[in-house]
Amino acid sequence: MKKILRVFAALAPLLLAACAPTQLVRNKGDAAALAQQAAREQKLANANHWVLEGKLGVSNGQDAGSGGFTWTQDGNHYEFVFRTPITGKSYRLTGSPDGAELDGADGGPQRGPDAEALMRRALHWEVPLDELRAWVLGLRAQGADAELSFGNDRLPSMLQQDGWTVTYPLWxxxxxxPLPAKVFAEKPPYKVKLAIQSWTMQ
Incomplete structure (x- = not known):
């Protein structure tokens, strides 16, 4: 698998450079920003049916990869398809509360009760899938305490939760x-960067 990652690692800097954030304004937010975020969270609280397409870059500090992705969320069921541009290889992760299955990795389909552990074992990627489901909407994930900072537009510019720092360079x-157009999550040495090209909300 490391050989596969190195094949398309050359494209990762291109994606990550294209996604490089401008200097973000970060403040704790005034009453108007907090009220706007509360209204966003209320409107998106039940958003669990969507199709999201874009570019994904991942790095574990040693190996990196990038490519296109399609994320289909249907309630508690999801399908995440990742496509590499050079080899044409694709990975398909499907899951629900009952477990997850990964197709496309060496050795054939792999299954497990936890999608994050499955990706870590098969691809050596650290992707916080459970939290990312909320972060990609610009929301705080349930469970761990979270700290938000806002930009001049009163939209979140940074979210710190569960050891990850999530930045929102573009909305x-x-x-x-409003919905995020770029979502960068980092927990050294791990990085996950999404450049979102289209949202289809249902």
Missing amino acids: DTTRQP
């Missing part, structure tokens, strides 16, 4: 409520 403000 799609044509939507109501």
